[in-house]
Amino acid sequence: MSSNxxxxxxxxxxxxxxxxxxxxRPDRVPKxxxxxxxxxxxxxxxxxxNRLWMSDVPQYMPPVELGAPMRGVILGKVVDSGSDAFEVGGFVMGIGSWSxxxxxxxAMLSPVPDIPGIARKDVFGQFTVVAPTAYFGLLDIGAPKIGETLVVSGAAGAVGCIAVQLGKAWGCKVVGIAGGKDKCDWVKxxxxxxxxxDYKQEDIQQRLKALLPEGIDIYFDNVGGDTLNTALAQMNLFGRIIQCGMISSYNNEGSYDVPQNYPMILMNRLRVQGFIVTDYAARFPEAFRALTKLYVEGRLKWRQHEIDGLEQADQAVRLLYTGGNTGKLMVKVADLG
Ligand SMILES: NC(=O)c1ccc[n+]([C@@H]2O[C@H](COP(=O)([O-])OP(=O)(O)OC[C@H]3O[C@@H](n4cnc5c(N)ncnc54)[C@H](OP(=O)(O)O)[C@@H]3O)[C@@H](O)[C@H]2O)c1
Incomplete structure (x- = not known):
């Protein structure tokens, strides 16, 4: 292909x-x-x-400029290199664009790690962002101890499904929150x-009280909003909240719901910490080893929601904000063998 x-x-x-x-838009292949x-x-x-990157709101990276290609995490083959670190023909993953x-x-790219037994697209789908996010969030911020209770929102999603399984592997009692019967059945x-x-059918507050009368030790938050507010009220003394994401607010132009139960952070001496997975870039090999071991042992599963064709990307991304994706959402742009 000579056009872009x-x-x-x-x-x-x-x-x-x-x-x-x-x-x-069509364009020339860059040099x-x-x-x-x-x-x-x-x-x-x-x-x-991606929705945050489209907005001019305070965030952890500069927003995408108007008129610029949309930023995205990609897997692909090097076709031209001005860097000694990458040779033409090698597969890389990292920050690129929807192109x-x-x-x-x-500096924004890295070679695709060779993980025996795991296909390249799964290495990309799971190991670039989502599985290390679940791993470092739960391990470093959640600091789980055997027998503790863990609640995971977005539990059937890409990050959430890994957090649920790590919680079980590390000895926690795990309650997942997800939308719809199929997703809930899969999580359980x-x-x-x-x-x-099933937060679309059930009252989260009542169900959490019934399922976890002993309270919540760790809350892995992928959604923010009302769910975070509800969890805050049921956290145990010295509980930990892993602030991984706030997807319920990303379409609100940076206007986030401030939890009414915020004072419980003080009353129950909670530790609440946000993080971005790239903070842990130097420790990714540790996550790859631990996650691969669990996968080989049959204790780590995932789903990938694969869409065919770059032209589908702007419709496909919307699935994330309606719950229309079942697993890691990815677009196949080309068949590179
Ligand atoms: N901190 C980091 O470095 C980092 C890295 C990666 C991702 N994240 C965050 O982690 C979260 C999950 O990301 P992901 O890639 O794994 O996506 P995902 O969970 O696979 O997909 C998004 C899911 O969010 C749920 N959702 C959408 N709108 C919602 C709402 N209003 N209330 C409750 N749930 C809603 C939907 O699941 P249901 O069908 O169950 O509603 C949807 O399928 C996001 O907040 C993301 O920003 C953070």
Missing amino acids: RQWILTRRPVGDIRDGDLVL AGKGEVVVRTEWLSLDPT DYSVSPA NELGADAVI
């Missing part, structure tokens, strides 16, 4: 992403400048944070959660 297509951010979404916020790498995209990861071909600073019957709450 790029999704361009033409307008900052107001509320939900709408047609026309992103536009797919690598000094220290840059051009990557032919094989897979594009779609992530809840057939992306140009990225070499396949992932091994002790119990699950």
